[in-house]
Amino acid sequence: MPTYAAPVADTLFVLNEVIGLPGQAGLPGASDLTADVVEAILTEAGRIASDVLQPLNQIGDREGCTRHADGSVTTPAGFREAYALFREGGWGGLSASEAFGGQGLPHVIGTAVNEFFSAANMAFAMYPGLTRGAVAAIESHGSDEQKALYLPKMIEGSWTGTMNLTEPHCGTDLGLLRTMAVPAEDGSFRVTGQKIFISAGEHDLAENIVHLVLARIEGAPAGVKGISLFVVPKFLPDADGNPGARNALSCGAIEEKMGIHGNATCVMNYDGAVGWLVGEANSGLKAMFTMMNEARLGVGLQGLAVSEIAYQNAVTYARDRLQGRSLTGRKAPDKPADPLIVHPDIRRMLMTMRAFNEGGRALILWTAFQGDLAHRAADMGVRQDGDDWMGLMTPIIKGVLTDKGFENAVMAQQVYGGHGYIREWGMEQFVRDARIAQIYEGANGIQALDLVGRKLTLNNGRAVQDFLRLAAGFCEEHANDERLAPLLKSLKRGMGDLRQALGWLMENAKVDPDNAGAASNDMMHLFGLVALGYVWAVSAQAAGNALEEGRGDADFMRAKLATARFFADRIMPETGAHLARIASGAGSLMALDAEAF
Amino acid sequence: MPTYAAPVADTLFVLNEVIGLPGQAGLPGASDLTADVVEAILTEAGRIASDVLQPLNQIGDREGCTRHADGSVTTPAGFREAYALFREGGWGGLSASEAFGGQGLPHVIGTAVNEFFSAANMAFAMYPGLTRGAVAAIESHGSDEQKALYLPKMIEGSWTGTMNLTEPHCGTDLGLLRTMAVPAEDGSFRVTGQKIFISAGEHDLAENIVHLVLARIEGAPAGVKGISLFVVPKFLPDADGNPGARNALSCGAIEEKMGIHGNATCVMNYDGAVGWLVGEANSGLKAMFTMMNEARLGVGLQGLAVSEIAYQNAVTYARDRLQGRSLTGRKAPDKPADPLIVHPDIRRMLMTMRAFNEGGRALILWTAFQGDLAHRAADMGVRQDGDDWMGLMTPIIKGVLTDKGFENAVMAQQVYGGHGYIREWGMEQFVRDARIAQIYEGANGIQALDLVGRKLTLNNGRAVQDFLRLAAGFCEEHANDERLAPLLKSLKRGMGDLRQALGWLMENAKVDPDNAGAASNDMMHLFGLVALGYVWAVSAQAAGNALEEGRGDADFMRAKLATARFFADRIMPETGAHLARIASGAGSLMALDAEAF
Known part of the structure; x- marks a missing residue:
């Protein structure tokens, strides 16, 4: 059975030594946040993760969710009790607005806590995770009435939220969606259509479920310009704001999935359900993106989280399992064999996971902090810088940390040998769970296109230039620090590869737009490596x-x-292969006719 | 539901144009093998794969195998009938010795057919796959009596075989094994112990199951030098060689695994079971390696096979699924969106899988052909070259093609987006099934160590030098062929990286043996890329x-x-990163104390 200990010390290192969070002047919610308070929050969150959520993770995988004949859904044994504890502890409102009952702490704190919860039980943590996304959309785009009606309940956790985008024939290409909304006389709408892959679509954890649904108002323009966002609650709130009449929507089926069985992934049927427009008509995509950006960072965090728990268990196994002798002479002469951890190839796997986890954690927390600055800093320039960083790094974090998170789960499983393939050991569940993070909230190919097609060029590439200037400035500032020399050397080589790749793209994307698409995945990973290389250099400097x-x-x-x-020596060299692939262009990739496959 | 069409045309291309198999002078079994006969065999095998085995693949995954209270095991619905058809068709004896009832065709033909069967239903194909390994061990090391008793039944498929190595406390490190064999007065032994992870350990497909079991004869030396191999049949053959009394062995449990549910992976208990020594006492490891080498190529083939069927279905989906518009203007203006296959990042995934599948197929078939030469060629020099190639390429094929096969299954799943995560589409099964191939028959880390610690240096590196000479000779011979120029350029760069890596290893492994362990995984993949690059260049020349x-x-x-x-442009550049990692040595990888993790 796997175990989990929240990486509180490493998280505190990032918050205190890298970000310097406690006492941040000018950041509301942070200025009176002492290191002690942060440590107390993280420690308690870690305790809940280890003692409450993690023991339910394998149970959730085995039992899954059950849909009953009446369309109701029960979650796995123990989930209700755990959710009640989560709600009572106020964990859902940690970084939510004080105006609606939240605790108003910076998002960077909420992000740290979410890593722990997602690591311990990814399927469970998705219920509040989806709620946070829905809260963000309503807070940004809803009316004052909607905010007052929904946000307090959602933030306290008695109601949960969902995102309804995908339909059977369209996922990425939302312009094709068909769910219809017909205006009623009282200003509400009647929503009709089928949505699929709806995480937390129906369950028994909350008193009400607030569905945010993308639909097309009768007569709206075709394509993405005719999409609107609706709030469609499972129970219509009565005059007092309590759950009233049942709405005309239901869970038609629970999908049988590869993993995250503890989360109910539903086919949702809307049969003239009552809904209300959120924001303006035909600008639903914008509202949905608010939710998506929140969700994408959350998904990147899942990649890191599963990688962390998989790594921890691989370390335990590598220490305990006796097999073979060290190449440099026996290390445990009193035992029949040495522990696995003496073998360099086992170390390679452990160190690779570790380096990604610590680097990924620093990158995500730094990015969440930039999000806090973007929303809360007094200085408008600081806000803009924070917003630029967030926008640039969101697709990178989602794409790279979920790809690497999955690879790391696979690597951790490999450390277990044959036992890694057996269900009771729990390692194969991590692989199955981690896999979804590469797919949902925009498959990683879409993240790569968002980066290459949008984020790199936005505001004439301001965010990218700022990042490169920042990293170059760091290298220059510490050019004489001998301890950092090998790190900076590899970072500078990576930055050189990134600059060349960016230059190649600028030249060649206009010649043939397919050159951008052909470069996108490598560009995302190349940028990710350089971003991780940068935070690693900063972390090393802070540690020094x-x-x-x-x-x-x-x-x-x-x-x-x-x-x-290790990161500098063994991971950063991959930037060269990415550059070579980017610079080979779309030619050999598009050479075959579709019929020739 | 996935479908499968055996890649007969590509297989024939390799056999006819690359290897030039039909009519090979001097190769018994091949000299009268016309291209027409080969095509007929492959076409029929492809038909069985598509029509009989593939439709059972998802059923096998869902149903799994069932162990009954009496320890008997039933396979999933349809497996018995399919196996009967397989047996009646003589497919188990395709490349087996004519002396024992086989058809005596070259192994390269059997290998081609096994790819099709493994692709269509990996769990099913393992039953005869294990039997082939057991046949090889008995044929090489058994007594004449044992051969006469077991081989005809196993080759005709009425009896199947297994390999019993792993015990709960030891997998890789067989020196630790505890299963005991006590001599009886009649020259047989009584075998007692528990073996785990025994594929096809118990089932209802055959009249008898021939277990090959590694055990320690009472009083044998400790470690690997005290291990012997025993044949321990489920039913003791009677005087006529038919299944007689039940032996004292049983399936204690079926493991719950991540995948290959259609194959019964058993805990096998031996309680004083009657067994007979195969080969000499205390040289069981050597006999087992005969079996393992056969099995390792078979596992590499599984990696390729699952990658191929996953690729085929990804292509189908990419052609059918309409989503988004091409970056270079709409390609299907009459439809609501373009098919996925217009998008460069989708092409990247399809081409990556395709390039590995075709290259991997050429490499495996070439290697199987070298195995035929090693066993059957008239010229002793040709035999030695064939044996050298086989020995060198076995760990590379096992390690690289299963790592890439798994990555490709993941990539194919990614093409499906959300649907790839849903069981009914069948793509996630490929991922779960392919995963085991990286683990069993020696985890890939062990393959890498076999390459670096043994195969590279065997006979003063003769096999490696021969390979490099062959590839360099090819480059020189075709230096003026403009069509091949980009391929040879990338191959030569890859060979340069490989040579540097080999040189580095030769210098540094003596200084610190951990440098070899630290380099092993990268060396295996670097060598694999160069080997694939070479067969790709040869294939391109043949196609031209x-x-x-x-x-x-x-x-x-x-x-x-x-x-x-595509392979030259997009895959070969990875050699540089492998070289850089190798040359960084063991330092940063071993820097942390075991306690610091």
Whole structure:
């Protein structure tokens, strides 16, 4: 059975030493946030993750969710009790607006906590995860009435939320969607259509479920310009705002999936369900993107989270399992064989996972912090910088950390040998669960296109230039720091590859737009490596400082430096292959006719 | 529901144009093998794969195998009938010795057929697959009596075989195994112990199951030098060689696995079971390696096979699914959207799978042919070359083609978007099934160590030097062929990286043996890329020849050239990253103490 210990120390290192969060002047919600308070929150969240959520993870996988004849759905044993505890602890409102009952802490804190919960039980953490996305959409685009009606209940967790985009014939291409909304006389709409792959679409955890549904108002223009967003609650709120009459919507089936069985992925049927427009007619896509961006960072976080728990268990197994002898002489002469961890190829796998997890954590928390600055900083320039960083890094975090998160889950499984393939050990569940993160909230190919087709060129490439300037500035500032030298050397090589790739793209995407599509996946991963290389360099510098100044645990800081070096030596060299592929263009990729496949 | 069409045309291309198999002078079994006969065999095998085995694949996954209270095991619905058909068709004896009732065709033909069967239904194909390994071990190491008793039944398929190596506390490190064999007065042994992960350990397909079991004879030396191989049949053959008394062995449980549910993976309990020594006492490991090498090529073939069927279905979906518009203008203006296949990133995935499948097929068939030469060629020098190639390529094919096969199954699933995660579409089964091939018959880390620690240095590196000479000779011979120029350029760069890596290893492995372990995985993949690059160059040259000489289907040959170019442009650049990692040594990988993880 897998176990989990939340990486509180590493999270605190990022928050305190890298970001310098506590006492951030000018950031509402952070200025009186002491390191002690942050540590107390993280420690308690870690306890819940280990003691409450993680023990339900395998149960959730085995039992799955059950749809009954009346369309109601029950979650796996223990989920209701765990959710009640989650709700009572106020965890759903940690970073939510105080105006609607939230605790108003910076999102970076909520993000850290969500990593722990997702690692311990990804399927469970999706219920509040979807709710957060729905909250963000209503808060940004809903009317004051809608906010007042829905947000307090959702933030306190007594109601949950969903996102309804996909239909059987359209996922990525939402312009094709057919769900219709017909105006009623009282200003509401009647929504009719079928949505599929609706996570947390129906369950027994909450008093009400607030569906946000993309639909087309009768007579609206074709394509994405005719899409509107509706709030369609399972129970229509009565005059007091309590769940009233049952709405005409139901779960038609639960999908049989590869993983995340503890989350009810529903086919949702809307049969003239009462809904209300959120925001303006025909601008539903914009509202949905608010939700999607929130969700995409959350999905990137899932990639990291599953990778972390898979890594932890691989370490445990590698320490315990005796098999073979070290190439450099026996290390456990009193035992029949040495533990796996003495073998370099096992180390390669452990260090690869570790380097991605720590680097990924720093990148995600840094990005969440930039999101806080974007929303809350007093200085408008700081807000813009934060927003630029968030926009640029969202597709990278979603795409790269879920691809790597999955690869790491596979690697952790590999450490277990044959036992990794057996269900009771729990490692294969991580692989099956992690896999969805590469697919949903925009498959990773879409993330890559968002990066290449939009984020790189937005505002004349301001966000990219700012990033490169920042990283180059760091390299320059620390050019004489010998401890950082190998890291900066590899970072600079990676940045050189990235610059060349960007230059190639600028030249060649106009010649043939397929060159951009052909480069997109490699560009996303190349950029991801450089972004991770940068946060690793910053983390190493922070660890070195702490070590010199005698702050924190010296062993921790030394391990941080060693892991940074591994990243530079063993991971960063991949940038060259990405550049070579990008620069080979679309030619050999598009050479075959579709019929020739 | 997935479908499958055996790649007969591509297989014939490799056999006829690349290997030049039909009419091979001096190769018994091949000299009177005309192209027509080969095509007829492959076509019929393809028909069985598509019409009989593939339709049972999802059923096998859903139903799995069932162990009854008496320890008997039933396979999924339809498996018995399919196996009867397989047996009656003589498919189990295709490449087996004529002396024992086989058809004596070259192994390269059997290998081609096994790809089709494994693609259509990997779990099913494992039953005869294990039998082939057991046949090889008995044929090489058994007594004449044992051969006469077991081989005809196994080759005709009425008895199947298994390999019993793993025990709960030892997999890779067989020196730790505890199963005991006590000599009886009649020259037989009584075998006692527990074996786990025994594929096809118990089932209802055959009249008898011939277990080959590694055990330690009472008083044998500790470690691998005290291991012997025993044949322990489920039913003891009576005087006429028919199944007689039930032996004291049983299936204690069926493992719950991530995939290959149609194959019964058993915990096998031996309780004083009657067994007979195969070969000499205490040299069981050698006998087992005969079986393992056979099995390892078979597992590499599974990686290719699942990758092929996953690819085929991804192509179908990419052609059918309408989503978005081409970046270069709409391609299906009469439809609501263009098919996925117009998008460069979808092409990237399809071409990546295709290039590995065709290259992998050429490499495996070439290697199987070298195995035929090693066993059957008249010329002793040719035999030695064949044996050298086989030994060198076995860990590479097992490790690289299963790693890539799994990645490709994941990629094919990605093409399906959300539908790829849903069981009914069948794509996620390919991922779950393909995963085991990276683990069993020696986890891929062990393959990498076999390559680096043994195969590279065997006979002073003769096999490696021969390979490099062969590839360099090809490059030189075709230096003026403009059509091949980009391919040879990328191959030569890859060979340069490989040479550097080999040189680095030779220098540094003696300084610190961990440098070899730290390099092993990258060396295996680097070598694999160069080997694939070489067979791709040879294939392209053959396709170009055929095109010029008007032989075969011109569209096929042009597609072959285009896919070769893709491999050179987009896959070969990865060699540089492998070299960089190898040359970074064991330092940053071993820097952390085991306690610091």
